[in-house]
Amino acid sequence: MTVTDENRRNAEHARKLYIEGADPKGEATDWAESLAQIRPKVVAALRASNNLRDVRSALEEDGGHMLIFRHLLAPPKSQDQFKLLCHEWPKSSERSNRKQKPEVARAVAIVLAEWMDRDIAPWLEANREPTDLERELLIERVISFIAPKLTETQKRNRLSAEQENAVVDLLIDLGWEKLPSVTIDTRAAIPPKHFMNKTRFATATTTAQEVDIACGFKSSYVAAMECKVTNDATNSVKRVNDVLKKAAAWKAHWGSFVETAALLQGVIKPDDVQRLTDEGVKVFWSHDLDAFANWVRSRV
Template identity: 30%
Template sequence: MTATPPRWTVEQFTVAADTSTARFRELRMQEPLEQYLHSYEDHRHAVEVLLERTVDLAALHLRAPEVLLEPELLTAVRFLASPFISADDLKTVAQTTLSASALRADDWAGARRVVDAVLLGLDRHRFPWVGEDRPPTDAEREAAVVATASLAATQSVQTARRTSSKDDQEQRVADYLVSRGFAQVPPRAMASVTDLPAPGEFCREALFGSRKADLVVRTRDGRAMPIECKVSNSSINSVKRLNNDAAVKAVVWLQEFGHLVALPAALLSGVFKVANLTAAQDQGLTLFWEHDLDALGAFLDAAVP
């Protein structure tokens, strides 16, 4: 008899979700402050250098060709605005890329547009002296440096956290699969069953049908389990990551490969609402938890010829 993927009751989802949320809280409380402090010092130095080279921003246009070519100073320039301007938004608003060649083009016209875009959104509370056309006081300069470095460091840490959480989760799943005797193979596009890894193999970051999966596992009985790794920091965020992404992919994969071949799954960590978990499961998505990888292992052990 073919092994059936686990389906969880509301009570089981409730216990698992509570455990996952508790682990999320513990992780967030234990995250070292050093990561932020190190980032803050780096950004503080960049802001100080930027103010020094531009005479407290009075010569920002004049110094644009110099400061915009240094990545750290370019980041500091983006955080002069409030809210800060992302690199992608700045490219759009300034109608240029941020490459050295683009900034140099047409006698630095692109660089001037970058500065114009930033100054248009300049935070007047942090840099009051610019609009008043005067030098800053020592206290104003220090307050501006501290506030700007703090904003940049916070954003940097948050971005790194989102990226590393997902990457770490994928790596843990990959390591676990290897520990269960599965072999990792290079990724490939899988348009049909003939493109799948061999039974007992898996690959990462692969196109499964028309949608990319974080991992694709070929069970030993020949079925394919595309796995999406999802880390959520709130129940609202979980709707986007689980229901609007992973569950939608599950429906597509089942249509493309059929229920006899495809076993869409998601590996979860963080905060999820029970109602959203139930809805995703009802759409054909098998759910596992990062804190209980042995449930995944038990199914894979049972899925044999």
């Protein structure tokens, strides 16, 4: 893969702006919010599982406890890693807090027991109640695992919201009209110079794919724009893969009717930018919204 000078130059400029724009107060707030969110979750998981003696019952009560249980393993497991160990486990139950069926909870509990870090919960081997100090040490350890990741997510979400709002404000300033968001399943669903924020495009083979901004162009064409902020080069791979997955689904269903675009910001590898352009995704940058403005003007 050969990275163009333009993609390399824009990626480096975005990285420089990201570093220069680092906000200690904003990130400190993200960190404090992460700590405040996680501690009650750990306490609730311990209470529901009788201090880890009965994780099965805890999962039958609330699948969201898996966020905590996964981080008690040696080593802690991501959702995908745990799914490999226990194919019965529905990953979505963690985010939705959906109760797990008894047979699923049983299978998950067996894997958790096998991989549990006994040093983090010494009372299990001793068959006794934990001391206050032991419980607090466990709580603090789990927080130390989860809080950094949650903080990065909150930071990215905060910047993404600002990025999305900038696009919405720009379109309104250009005289575009915002429409209520509905699933787009027919051509001409969005008239020229109209747009939707957080809507979905129907696809033939997968569930409807959400898009951040959908812009109506002439001749019933629509631009599906994904707004992506990345905190580091590793994260950029995941964000770009998400755009490419959606672009492929939309192309398979709609052909050239839907044109995928991506608005990028943060630390993004030039190679990842090139992957987008090589697949026909139109790339724009938050530091150059004028280029996006000129593009939408030319399409209506």
